Amino acid sequence: MQLGINLGYWGAGMDADNLAVAKEADRLGYAVCWAAEAYGSDAATVLTWVAAQTERIDVGSAIFQIPARQPAMTAMTAATLDSLSGGRFRLGLGVSGPQVSEGWYGVKFDKPLARTREYVEIIRKAMTRERLSYEGTHWTLPLPGGPGKPLKLTVHPEREHIPLYIAAIGPKNLEQTGEIADGALLIFPSADHLEDTAIKHLRAGRERAGLTMDGFDVCPTLPLALGEDKDVPALADMFRPYTALYVGGMGSRKQNFYNQLAQRMGYEKEAAEIQDKYLAGDKEGAAAAIPQQLIDQTTLLGSVDRIADRMKAYAAAGVTTLTLAPAGFTLDDRIASLRAGTDALERAGLA
Numbered sequence: 001m002q003l004g005i006n007l008g009y010w011g012a013g014m015d016a017d018n019l020a021v022a023k024e025a026d027r028l029g030y031a032v033c034w035a036a037e038a039y040g041s042d043a044a045t046v047l048t049w050v051a052a053q054t055e056r057i058d059v060g061s062a063i064f065q066i067p068a069r070q071p072a073m074t075a076m077t078a079a080t081l082d083s084l085s086g087g088r089f090r091l092g093l094g095v096s097g098p099q100v101s102e103g104w105y106g107v108k109f110d111k112p113l114a115r116t117r118e119y120v121e122i123i124r125k126a127m128t129r130e131r132l133s134y135e136g137t138h139w140t141l142p143l144p145g146g147p148g149k150p151l152k153l154t155v156h157p158e159r160e161h162i163p164l165y166i167a168a169i170g171p172k173n174l175e176q177t178g179e180i181a182d183g184a185l186l187i188f189p190s191a192d193h194l195e196d197t198a199i200k201h202l203r204a205g206r207e208r209a210g211l212t213m214d215g216f217d218v219c220p221t222l223p224l225a226l227g228e229d230k231d232v233p234a235l236a237d238m239f240r241p242y243t244a245l246y247v248g249g250m251g252s253r254k255q256n257f258y259n260q261l262a263q264r265m266g267y268e269k270e271a272a273e274i275q276d277k278y279l280a281g282d283k284e285g286a287a288a289a290i291p292q293q294l295i296d297q298t299t300l301l302g303s304v305d306r307i308a309d310r311m312k313a314y315a316a317a318g319v320t321t322l323t324l325a326p327a328g329f330t331l332d333d334r335i336a337s338l339r340a341g342t343d344a345l346e347r348a349g350l351a
Contacts, residue, residue: 001311001314001315001319001320001321001322001345001350002030002031002032002320002321002322003030003031003321003322003323003324003341003342003345004030004031004032004033004034004060004219004221004321004322004323004324005021005022005025005030005032005033005034005057005323005324005325005326005338006033006034006035006036006062006221006323006324006325007021007022007033007034007035007036007046007050008035008036008325009036009037009038009040009041010035010040010041010043010045010046011040011041017331017334019049019050019053020331020335021326021331021334021335021338022050022053022054022057023053023054024335024338024339025057025338026054026055026056026057028338028339028342029056029342030057030338030341030342031057031058031321032057032058032059032060032090032321032323033047033050033054033057033058033059033060034059034060034061034062034090034092034185034221034323035047035050035059035060035061035062036062036063037061037063037064037065037068038065038096038100039100039104042068043061043062043063043064044061044064044077044081047059047060047061047081047085047089048081048084051081051084051085051088051089052084056088057088058085058088058089058090059081059085059088059089059090060089060090060091060092060165061090061091061092061093062092062165062167062185062221062323063092063093063094063096063167063185064077064091064092064093064094065094065095065096065100065101065105066093066094066095066096066115066116066119067095067096067100067101067105067107067109068096068105070139071118071119071122071123071126071139072122072126072132072141074091074093074119074123075122075123075126075127075153076126076153076155078091078123078127078157078162079127079153079155079156079157079162080155082157082158082159082162083155083156083157083158085158086158087158087159089162090162090163090164090165090183091123091162091163091164091165092164092165092166092167092185093116093119093120093164093165093166093167094166094167094168094185095109095112095115095116097109097250097251097255097257098251098252098255099251099252111137111138112173113172113173113176114137114138115138116166116173116176116180117176117180118134118136118137118138118139119138119139120164120166120180120181121134121136121180122134122136122139122141123164124164126152126153127153127157127160127161127162129152129153129156130152131150131151131152132150132151132152132153133150163182163183163217164181164182164183165181165182165183165184165185165217165219166180166181166183166184166185167184167185167186167187168184168185168186168198169186169187169257169258169260169261170257170260171201172201174198174201174202174205175201175202175204175205175208176205177202177205178201178202178203178204178205178206178208178209178211178216179205179206179208179209180205180209182215182216182217183216183217183218183219183321184198184202184216184217184218184219185219185220185221186198186218186219186220186221187220187221187246187258188243188246188258188261188262188298189220189221189222189298189314189319190265190297190298191297191310191313191314191316191317191319192297192313193264193265193266193297194220194314194317194318194319195317195318196264197261197264197265198218199213199218199317199318202216202218213318216320217320217321218318218319218320218321219319219320219321219322219323220314220319220322220323221323221324221325222298222299222300222322222323222324222325223239223242223299223300223324223325223326223327224299224300224301224307224324224325224326224327224337224340224341225238225239225299225300225301225327225328225337226302226303226304226307226328226333226336226337226340227301227302227303228302228303229302229303229306231302232296232301232302232306233292235301235302236292236295236296236299236301238327239295239299239327240287240288240290240295241283241287243287243290243294243295243298244274244278244283244286244287244289244290245278246258247259247262247271247274247275247278247290248274248275248277248278248279248283248286249275249278249279249283249286253275253279256275259271259274259275262274262294265294265297267291267294270289270290270291270294273289274286274289274290277289300324300341300344304340304343304344304347305344305347307340307341307344308343308344308345308347308348309348311344311345311348311350312348312349312350315348315350324337324338324341326338326341
């Protein structure tokens, strides 16, 4: 099992620290550094900045938002980043959510699976550097009856095949991801529930495409907080606002993928209470309503030995790249957490 690092959103006040974290992850031998985007900084610029100041670590988008870019533009960006980084780019895609898609980009959030499938097909075709023509429900290239003609990508990527990941949560999206992508980006993963909430759906998609799970990258992100085992409850409290935001307030009441995931993990009653309080404006109450077990199951908390045991469980569940989001109040804290990740991987016998 490999390790990755997730820098999250750029522009949150820790930008200089984030670059230092990325450089240390590169030095420690982490496999990939991911960056996110929502409606602030874009991931492509951040990844270019990181790639220019690192040597070995891959850089990946987690995610490029599908409603933000035309698929041909995403292919151009991927080819450019792969070329500039010397073949170190990983393309992560996701549909985002209805509030961002419609509120920020003005793109109707409908038929996300069909849109994703067409988007990936266009990117794959563009990256082959053949002349691009496509006829689908959501995109037609070139537009009929006009001056457009099939064009081909002029940039030569470093590699013929750039790894393509999809951020997936729901069963149908996971199945399609297994079918059409090279990897899955997962969030709030519990090793105890991963087979039922993710792996079996990914496997079904692979089988539909005539493939196995061999070579498919299962890549969840887990926050990590280093401390003594007796302090695990206090460490878990650090992530209450984060978990409350996603389970309680991300998306609408009817379309909250993270709330639905918590329900599939057995927290139906708790997920409803968290959402009710969060949407009513009681964010502190929502955070307090989160069971400690839910946080502990979806993070890495405690000593290096405890984290190593959890890493063994994730590897046994089918995780191939474990992406860490090291927490800490200072840069030194985050670096210590980063180093603890590699120590734990070695103690687990997974390095």
